[in-house]
Amino acid sequence: MTGAKGQWLQAASEGVLPIAILMLVVLMIVPVPSLVLDIGFVGNIMVSLAVLMVALNAARPLDFSAFPTVLLFATLFRLALNVASTRVVLVDGHHGPAAAGHVIEAFGSFIIGGNYIVGLFVFAVLMIINLVVITKGAGRVSEVSARFTLDALPGKQMAIDADLNAGLIVPEEAKARRADVATEADFYGSMDGASKFVKGDAVAGVLILVVNIFGGLLLGVVSHKLGVGEAARTYVQLAIGDALVAQVPALLLSIAAAAIVTRVSSPLNLSRQISSQFAKPGAWAPVAAILGILGLLPGMPHIILLPAAAVAGFASWRLCRAAAAARAATPIEEAAESPQAISWAEVSDAVPITLELGYRLVALVDERKGAPLMSRITGIRRQLSRELGFVLPLVRVKDNLALQGNRYRIIIAGVALGEDEVFPGELLALAAGDDPDPIDGRAVKDPSFGLDATWIDEGRQADAVVAGYTVVDAPTVVATHLNNLVTAHSSTLFGLDEGQALIDHLKDHYPQLAQGLSPQPYSLATITTVCRALLAERVPLKDFRRIAEAMVTLAPRQLDTPTLVEAVRQEIGALILQTIVPVKLALPVITFDAELERLLSQSVAAGPGAAWPFEPDLARRIVSSVSNAVQPYLMAARSFAVVTSPACRPALSRLLRAHLPDVPVLSFLEIPETKAVEVIAVVGGAEPALEALPALSGDL
Known part of the structure; x- marks a missing residue:
């Protein structure tokens, strides 16, 4: 019953506005008694005062975003009352000043003192104030604000996207801010048009006054046989009273419109904002x-x-x-914080990625100089987040006086993983061909790939390009180094919070799948461990739905976590392969000789569950043989994979990843039956047998 009552009340409230609009139309057409006019005029004044108070108490224009529509309806209400009062004045005006109601009579007698000449001048002054000063100024402000707001709309949207990509705001806040920006543009555009309502209403008030005066004089003299003086006193007083009754609410609405469009966003309302800014002793x-x-x-x-x-x-x-008292209180408040007190912020760092710069590199993040490094870091976070399938955390950039002036250090999860030296104002020239011409400069190693490189002056860029070098600036060198390290250690950046974010996103789009995944049969810790294991081997989480489906399918088998990871890899083998080679091309693979494969299997079987089951000498020979086999393909930037048995894959992957992090290791079961395979090398015996190096086509 309560629900039905609530629905009925909601339907009734939603139907009030359409009914009110229809009543306004009826008020213009159907004659109404003077009592209804009195109630309407008082209601009009009440609504205008309420609108003015709401406008003055709004902290920002969007707090009264319905104002353009309210202004339209209030104008229609006033015009409907003017039409109804005009009918009453012209039909019953000959009966005396009270014929059109007590409100019009009061305005016609009390405000103008019974002297209609004074009333005409008072009305003219109000019209000048409303139409020429307030309405015209508010309309101009609305027009300029609408133009500037629409021009700034793309920049605001880009700023929101930049804050979202930088991790400063969450997606929900970004969505709300985008809605505010769109609403602001719509509001100022509507206010630009709504100001024309006020101007048209003022013009209509003048025309209605003229119609009432001349129509009343004509009807009084011709139809009701009144003298010209008596007809003038009666009808002019009624016409001016009617005009003033309508003009006072119109003036209030004009003031409200001007207050809204000239309002600057502030946490305080208009009264408190003005009082706070006037509360300065130097002004008084x-x-x-x-x-x-x-x-x-x-x-x-x-x-x-x-x-x-x-x-x-x-x-x-x-x-x-008051200012002196405030200054005196400040040291007390500061002293309240004991210098011996230690906060958690001093002993912990919530940002897992930190880039420390020497003092000579601070200019790379100076906003006054364009902050070239910051824009590149933002682009890296956006691109890697898309590739890896989760939002990378913020990168904190700070100076470190302990570093040499041109050095920088990259710290991920508290561990310093990279440190090198760059030179702002110079360019790093990397050899683009096999044997470029020598170039003078500071010879170094490229921090990202370990290639021979040379720092040269900016003015020699063209010479370096002609000599066969690829030239990059200092921000690009740092950003590329950061990109490689973050990609290689993405698994350390994925924690329980990121795992929960993936599950929450899955709930929004696939609620049944999310319900079947967590918290039963898999805990958040298990899901996070599986995701980190996949990231450690360069398997992205972009299609987490497929990973979740694989885990749900494997749930009845109740596998331990390492076995579950391998089983999930086998279920999503097609996803893994598409990160290595295009779908229409054959997969180039490097395999092991049957005897070596048997030896690897025996080592794994002898130490089940061991992270490093291979003997040191065997492990060394495996790494050396695989390295010799894959080196030509790495140098030629060819796509390939090392393939072994499912039992050997985890241990072999850990072994090779420590020395050859860019070499993917797959099991036979991870390759779909429909995928074409091309064996390009076989590792085994004393030397690897490189069987198919020429078979690699140029489009691989």
């Missing part, structure tokens, strides 16, 4: 002095000026005392 002391000097001049109104000077001086004195 000169006011007091000037008023005091004017009050002492002969012929000036001393009784008014001197008290005003005293009030301004008293305000300045009180504000000075």
Whole structure:
């Protein structure tokens, strides 16, 4: 019953506005008694006052985003009352000033004192203030604000995207901010048009006044046989009263519109914002002095000026005392924090990626110089987040005076993984061909790939390019080094929070699959461990749905975590292969000789579950043989994979990953039956047999 009642009340509230609009149309067409007019005029004044109060208390324009529509409906309401009152004035005006209701009579007698000439001038002054000053100014401000807001819209959207990619805001906050930006643009665009309502309403008020005066005089003299003077006193008083009753609410709405469009966003309402900005003693002391000097001049109104000077001086004195008290309280508040107190922020670092710069590299992140390094870091985070399938954490960039001026250090998960030296204002020239011409400069090793490189002056860039070098600047060198290290250690950046974020995202799009994945049969820790194991072997999490489906399918087998990882890899073999070679090309593979494969299997069987089951001499020979086999393909940037048995794959992958991190290791079961395979080398015996090096086509 309660639910049905709530639905009925909701439906009734939603139907109020359409019914009210229909009533306005009826009010324009159907004659109404003077009592209804009195209620309508009072309601119009009440609505105008309420709108003005809401506008003055709004902290920012979007807090009253419905104002353009409210202004339209309030204008329609006032015009409907004007039409109804015009009908009453012209039909029943000959009965006297009370014929159109007590509200019009009160405005016609009390405000203008019964003198309709005075009333005409009062109405003219109100019209000038409303139409020429307030409405015109508000309309101009609305037009300029709408233009600037629309011009700034792309930049604001890009700023939101940059904050989201930098990890400063969460997706929900980014969505809310985008909605605010769009609403702001719509609001100022609507206000630009809504200001025309106020202007048109003012013009309509003048025309209605003219119609009431001349129509009343004509009807009074011709139809009701009144004298010209009596008809003028009666109808002009009613017409002016009617115009003033409508003009006062129109003036209030114009002030509200001007207050809204000239409002600057602030956490305070307009009254508190103005009072806080006027609460400065330096502003009131000169006011007091000037008023005091004017009050002492002969012929000036001393009784008014001197008290005003005293009030301004008293305000300045009180504000000075308040400022001094605030300054005195500041040391006490600072002393409240004991110098011996130690906070968690001093002993822990919540940011897992840190880039430390020497003092000569600070210019790379200086916003006044464009911060070239920061823009590259943002691009790296965005690109790697897309490739890896989870949002990478923020990269903290800070200076470190312990480093030499041109050195930088990359720290991931608390471990310094990379450190090198770059030279702002110079370019790093890397050999693009096999044997480029020598070039003078500072010979170094490229920090990302270990290639021979040379630092040269910027003015020699063209010479280096002609000589066969690839030239990059210092920010690109640092960013590339950071990119390689983050890619290689992405598994250390994936934790329980990232795992929960993946599950939450899965719930939004595949709720049944998420429900079947966690918290039963898999805990968050198990899911995170599987994801980290995949990332450690360069398997992205972009298609987490496929990984989740594989885990749910394997759940009845109740596998331990290492076995589960291998089983998941076999289920998503197609996903792994597409990161190595395009779908339409054959997979180049390096395999092991049957005797070596048997030896590897025996070693793994002898130490089940061991992380390093191979004897040191055997492990050394395996790494050396595989390295000799894959070196030509690595140098030629060819795609390939080392393939072994499922039992040997985990241990062999760990062994090779420690020495050849760019070499993928697959098991036979991870390769789909439909995938074409091309054996390019066989490792075994004393030397690896390189069988198919020429078979690699150029499009691989």
